[in-house]
Amino acid sequence: MNTQSDMIIVGAGLSGLLTAWRCFDANPEIEILVIEASGRIAGDHTWSFNLTDIPEHLNDWISPFIAYQWSCYDVKFPKRERTLEIPYCTGNSDTLRACVQPHINSGRLKVLLNTKVTKIDSTSVMTETGRRYGAKCVLDARGFKPNDNVFLGYQKFVGHVIKTVEPHGIERPIIMDATVKQFGGYRFVYCLPFTDTEMLVEDTYYTDGPELRRQEIDARIKDYIRDNLGMYDYEVIQREKGVLPITLAVDENAFDNDRDWSKREIGIRGGFYHAISGYSLPDALIIADIISEEISEGFEDYPENPFKNIDTIFPAVQIGHFENERFLRLLNRMLFRAAKPEGRYKILQRFYGLSDGLIKRFYANELKRRDKVRILIGKPPVPVSKALYNFSEKAFIKRERAARTQNQ
Numbered sequence: 363m364n365t366q367s368d369m370i371i372v373g374a375g376l377s378g379l380l381t382a383w384r385c386f387d388a389n390p391e392i393e394i395l396v397i398e399a400s401g402r403i404a405g406d407h408t409w410s411f412n413l414t415d416i417p418e419h420l421n422d423w424i425s426p427f428i429a430y431q432w433s434c435y436d437v438k439f440p441k442r443e444r445t446l447e448i449p450y451c452t453g454n455s456d457t458l459r460a461c462v463q464p465h466i467n468s469g470r471l472k473v474l475l476n477t478k479v480t481k482i483d484s485t486s487v488m489t490e491t492g493r494r495y496g497a498k499c500v501l502d503a504r505g506f507k508p509n510d511n512v513f514l515g516y517q518k519f520v521g522h523v524i525k526t527v528e529p530h531g532i533e534r535p536i537i538m539d540a541t542v543k544q545f546g547g548y549r550f551v552y553c554l555p556f557t558d559t560e561m562l563v564e565d566t567y568y569t570d571g572p573e574l575r576r577q578e579i580d581a582r583i584k585d586y587i588r589d590n591l592g593m594y595d596y597e598v599i600q601r602e603k604g605v606l607p608i609t610l611a612v613d614e615n616a617f618d619n620d621r622d623w624s625k626r627e628i629g630i631r632g633g634f635y636h637a638i639s640g641y642s643l644p645d646a647l648i649i650a651d652i653i654s655e656e657i658s659e660g661f662e663d664y665p666e667n668p669f670k671n672i673d674t675i676f677p678a679v680q681i682g683h684f685e686n687e688r689f690l691r692l693l694n695r696m697l698f699r700a701a702k703p704e705g706r707y708k709i710l711q712r713f714y715g716l717s718d719g720l721i722k723r724f725y726a727n728e729l730k731r732r733d734k735v736r737i738l739i740g741k742p743p744v745p746v747s748k749a750l751y752n753f754s755e756k757a758f759i760k761r762e763r764a765a766r767t768q769n770q
């Protein structure tokens with residue numbers, strides 16, 4: 363294999379492959395090498411999102427990735443049930459592989475599997491066997507990595523895809539069924555009916571720590587399917603689990619100073635996920651589009667090095683992302699630190715009483731000032747003293763750092 367490429371992307375997961383795919387569509391000249399530690403590209407996942415989280419100009423492009431789409435979905439709480447008229451979509455590993463396969467066939471996308479990268483700089487990577495690959499531009503899409511300047515809670519879940527003997531009768535997704543018993547944090551069950559007889563049932567917890575007790579959760583999913591969905595005759599055909607970072611605070615100054623901007627981190631590794639949902643698909647699409655646009659302009663303006671602009675845009679995009687999520691982090695501190703674990707659902711119960719438009723803007727992280735006021739005013743579902751205590755991000759970080767030092 364040629365060891366010099368236009369671009370190397372390390373990690374053939376969601377963000378790496380979406381970026382490659384977008385760059386190919388917009389730039390007929392580019393050739394990309396993707397290096398992946400596992401034995402296949404795109405893993406074995408489903409990725410869901412509100413269609414309204416995606417900028418409209420990307421809707422046509424992303425449509426081949428979408429495997430299932432619903433026009434609305436339900437949420438359920440002890441004191442609220444509601445259908446939201448927000449289109450909901452799911453893509454998966456098969457559709458993602460199909461999107462990039464033509465570029466693999468044409469030879470523009472080269473894939474190196476079972477290859478772990480151990481060192482990355484802006485123009486080369488080193489594998490664990492000591493082989494070096496060079497490129498005009500390297501992107502790091504290796505998935506989540508903890509960061510001392512980012513303070514987290516966790517969304518963890520176990521999912522079973524079930525195949526029922528009779529049609530299950532669930533017509534649209536239930537994004538949150540929080541009528542279930544609460545354990546140690548905000549708990550809800552998520553149901554995604556792929557077909558009349560196939561459905562993902564996922565038991566989810568917003569908790570302070572990342573430990574996942576898989577067997578206990580497996581048993582609760584079984585109980586939910588029997589007691590809440592009234593189904594007995596089914597088999598589990600697939601299982602998944604996840605522990606996603608939920609951002610409570612970011613020390614933005616330290617982050618900017620410590621950051622090595624020559625490392626161009628995309629996807630969840632670069633912090634590009636929604637602070638509250640932990641979902642990264644919309645950000646991955648947006649970043650893929652920005653990178654591809656910059657390269658297109660680069661081919662026009664600097665044909666000798668079309669990747670010249672990438673270095674300049676990275677700090678701006680990443681700093682902008684963290685600035686833009688300050689309000690979401692405040693809400694997370696209310697959820698995780700101001701509310702009692704078993705009472706966290708009340709915050710979401712209240713939130714889902716707000717308008718469809720506000721909820722759409724919340725997930726797209728496009729809240730207006732008046733939306734933020736609407737979210738915060740009214741009878742608070744958390745004690746006021748605890749809310750005030752956790753209001754300042756700076757003070758929160760100071761306390762967290764002190765606690766970390768004490769625990770060391």
Ligand SMILES: Cc1cc2nc3c(=O)[nH]c(=O)nc-3n(C[C@H](O)[C@H](O)[C@H](O)COP(=O)(O)OP(=O)(O)OC[C@H]3O[C@@H](n4cnc5c(N)ncnc54)[C@H](O)[C@@H]3O)c2cc1C
Binds near residue numbers: 374375405640
């Ligand atoms: C079970 C689960 C369900 C999720 N569901 C959703 C959802 O519905 N919607 C949503 O928006 N988000 C979802 N997420 C969150 C997030 O979108 C995903 O984790 C997403 O896959 C992150 O994309 P990524 O490209 O950053 O990382 P990944 O998709 O994890 O890709 C990283 C890739 O890098 C490879 N790699 C790692 N280290 C190396 C190395 N040293 N050398 C070479 N390759 C390496 C890995 O093998 C992997 O293929 C889910 C996460 C999980 C775990």
